[in-house]
Amino acid sequence: MNKIFSLFILFFFSCxxxxxxxxxxxxxxxxxxxxxxxxETFLPQFLSRYPNYLNRLKALNIWRLNxxxxxxxxxxxxxxxxxPIIRNDSSDCTVHVLTTMAFAESSSYLEAKKVxxxxxxKKNKDGKSSATYESRWHFTSDRLLxxxxxxxxxxxxxxxxxxxxxxIELNKKKNGQPFLNLNWxxxxxxxxxxxxxxxxxxxxxxxxxxxxxxVKKSYFKLGLVIAHEGxxxxxxxxxxxxxxxxxTVAVDLMSYLKDEDNYRFDGLMFYKLNKSSEN
Numbered sequence: 001m002n003k004i005f006s007l008f009i010l011f012f013f014s015c016x017x018x019x020x021x022x023x024x025x026x027x028x029x030x031x032x033x034x035x036x037x038x039x040e041t042f043l044p045q046f047l048s049r050y051p052n053y054l055n056r057l058k059a060l061n062i063w064r065l066n067x068x069x070x071x072x073x074x075x076x077x078x079x080x081x082x083x084p085i086i087r088n089d090s091s092d093c094t095v096h097v098l099t100t101m102a103f104a105e106s107s108s109y110l111e112a113k114k115v116x117x118x119x120x121x122k123k124n125k126d127g128k129s130s131a132t133y134e135s136r137w138h139f140t141s142d143r144l145l146x147x148x149x150x151x152x153x154x155x156x157x158x159x160x161x162x163x164x165x166x167x168i169e170l171n172k173k174k175n176g177q178p179f180l181n182l183n184w185x186x187x188x189x190x191x192x193x194x195x196x197x198x199x200x201x202x203x204x205x206x207x208x209x210x211x212x213x214x215v216k217k218s219y220f221k222l223g224l225v226i227a228h229e230g231x232x233x234x235x236x237x238x239x240x241x242x243x244x245x246x247x248t249v250a251v252d253l254m255s256y257l258k259d260e261d262n263y264r265f266d267g268l269m270f271y272k273l274n275k276s277s278e279n
Contacts, residue, residue, distance in 0.1 A: 096241040140226035192267035215267035
């Protein structure tokens, strides 16, 4: 399976004229095998070789292919969740998105950890982010609606004919109990594109690299909206940490949407990727 994904990436980027631009990435050691000290030696090289932020995100996505999957593998290094604030040896879907964004903006591991505090944690009343379990962006839909680093752009690319709306109280299950013990809920009106209405015309309106999040209606009763997320590159290729393959993979988006004859999800949201300095 590794060979299949490698051939897909080689074919895709060759067809789009990117093979020479990203061939350097293929020469690097596998990132999940590196210590933090070893890993950070490559971050300045990504910054110099790919000065454009979106191109750097592409390069890092290619480098991180086949990273082992690990569910809920980030934490605050203290308190309720002692997992690392950032890591390069394991990813789940949200972890892959956020850590790749942080690495793309950083020249060291320490700098990437600081960026993760901005991406992964809500600001307090003084406008500062600190790594606590309670302040973490636990819900992707909440993050897309309210975090300026990953702002929702769904309604800007799709008119009402393509959209559905869910009115939901995040983190409140149908039985009234919280999904997570956060002492927090949020009533939201969330627009998403119906999965069966996604077409090439819509995809062509997207940035060359953006985030994509998948809606599952069966999750609404749990106070959740989003079931999965990842990067969409060049309006076609979906990079994501896959529980199905137990690693980070790249697939053709339109082919991925269905599992045999059934859609995997009910809808989609798209979001822009901003650096901390752009907020």
